[in-house]
Amino acid sequence: MDCLDTLGSSLLTQAQRAPGPTHTVVRGGGxxxxQQSVVALADGQSMSCDRAVCEATLVVLRGAVELRGADRMWDAGEGxxxxxxxxxxxxxxxxxxxVLVTWLEATAA
Known part of the structure; x- marks a missing residue:
C-alpha cells in the first residue's frame, strides 16, 4: 500500500527544485x-497528455490546478x-x- 500524502510530499520537494513537474507511477506499466501516477507540480509548472486514452481522471490531492482541454478550461482544487x-x-x-492521474490506455482496434 502506498501513502499518497507521503509520496506527494517527497515529489513536491523535488519539483520545487526542478525545472518541471516530478512524478512516479504507482500502478500500471508492462x-x-x-495506469496511475502521482505528479507534483510547483506553482506555475505544467504537465500535459497529448496521446489518446480511453478514459482518464485527475484527483487533486493538494493545491489547485487549472485544466485545459481542446475546447474547455476549468479549475480544480484539493479533493x-x-x-x-x-x-x-x-x-x-x-x-x-x-495530483493523482489515472488513465486507461486506448487499445488498437
Missing part, C-alpha cells in the same frame, strides 16, 4: 491497461475529482500541487 478529455489536456499548478 501489460496493464490501467476535486475531474474526468479528463480523452483527446488531450494540460494542467498548470496555481499553487504547489500534487
Amino acid at each position: 501489460e496493464r491497461s490501467l 476535486d475529482l475531474v474526468d479528463l478529455p480523452g483527446e488531450g489536456w494540460r494542467a498548470t499548478a496555481c499553487t504547489d500541487s500534487v
